[in-house]
Amino acid sequence: MSGLSTRVRAASDGGRASATPPGERGAPDDATAPGTPLPPGIDLKRLAERPVVPLRHPVRWVITAVVLVLLLNVVQTLFTNPAWEWSKVGTWLFAPAILKGLQLTLVATAISAVVSFLGGIVVALGRISGNPVLSTLSWLYIWLFRSVPLILVLIFLFNLGNLYPTIGIGVPFGPQLEVPTFTLLSSLALGVIGLSLSEIAYSAEVVRSGILAVDQGQHEAAKALGIPSRRQFTRIVLPQALRSIVPAYVNQIIGLLKASSLLFYVSLLDLFGVVQNLGSTYPTDIIPLLVVATIWYLVLTSAISVVQYYIERFYARGSVRVLPATPWQRVRGGLGGLVRSARSSQSSQSSQSARSSHSSPGGVR
């Protein structure tokens, strides 16, 4: 009530001010510049008993409105521009050929993601090991595969048969076991190997940065307790490292998902490859086909992001005092809170004085 009356007074002051000279304009309410002494006659003790009015952000509202208008314009064209051909998008989205390409993308990405995570741990451990040969080799590996473009690696691998017609293992200059390169490896296997070889180099650095981020005191405590070396890593260091590894590595996986579209260039028909092929067969459907590919990549990336959220939450345990609520918990909590506050405001209106209901605005608890 009294807050309202202050504002009323301010408005009437302003009205009066239009008649007074500019120098004195609104003096009582504009005494807000830092360094200005409070004008006399204000009962600060009384003001201190009321909630402080939060700062308003009018510019934010203006910018929001402008952005929304621009966005709606773009969205509108999705419906009004017939070239999008949404009906064709609908038919292509679940076309068997597309789904088959999607499957290949998924399989190649999933296998490479797992292989390169494990490989990344091995190379990272090699890189930080005290063994100079191992650490130099790991460094060279990372240097090599971070330098060479993935497409070059893939094409190299697919010409492996020309380079090494047979692959063998054996004692140097002693007995050998040999098989022809192409009976050993299917083209999918070669594709996955190519993706993994390159990906391991990046994930090794991600893993290494995570390990370095673990406090030295943790290593010392584990040593002081006499915990065996392997367990020190798997139980103490790695779980803590994963907290910083996960976000960076998921980034890598999303990159990998998209990089798998390069498999098309070694004649593997992944999602992008299928779309590319269909596009040359049905040139009029190129736009809807590209939309279909975009939708599927969006779906896959979104799914990965959801998984990432929960993995990150899992590894955050212990590092924050209270875990923040999941979006789902927030939605449920929000609904429950609304119901509760509605109930409490009803009861406070009926049973309590106006003053006490004023002191709990909104009931946000």
Place this chain on the structure above:
Amino acid sequence: MSAAIEIHNATKSYGGRTVLKGVDLTLAAGTVTVILGPSGSGKSTLLRAINHLEKLDEGYVALGGELIGVTVRGDRLKERRERDILRQRSRIGFVFQNFNLFPHLTVLENVVEAPVAQGVRAADARSRALALLTRVGLADKASAYPRQLSGGQQQRVAIARALALDPDVLLFDEPTSALDPELVGEVLQVIRTLAGSGKTLVVVTHEIGFAREVADHVVFLDEGVLLEQGPPAEVLAAPRHPRTRDFLDKVLA
């Protein structure tokens, strides 16, 4: 269980700077020793050498007659394999200045970790851990995470963790230096109850009052040299060496 600690000619340097200059020290089994000294005097290094977190350049540490971290090979001392050192460390509990609890494990999991890693049955390790947590007054925090505890509580958990393997020796590296003043007492109280329990305690600290009250033996280190040692009544009340007197004046001022 208890064991005497014998340190002979402990010598260590980092990049040309000598931090320990041939320290000789014998600590009787079951006693409480407080190591004092200005910062940079080498007292933490000496303490960490006892469980081989710090490798000595020369000299040895023996626990109940067993060399720690090294073994005799011909006419030389030779460093042991990591696996053997880790096993030896289970006889020596260590409490860090910054607690170094494992933040991703609950209080109970922290205490249980070392015994389980050594192959103690999970149920046994668990009941022993709960008994230890009761002893440090934190049984009700068993399922909390370390960051949910105050510094004093964390350090008490760290002490319970160090006790989990029933070590002969407990080493404390400035256990109260990272604590707010009002939390120091609860940690010192727990250490006090361990004195006379038969374990050999070595404490690096600046808490002179604690040293006077609890220590059997006080050692004063300065610039890597053991300047003075003896019962607290001698070293603290009537220090012979001017540097000790100087240090005590500053700390007690």
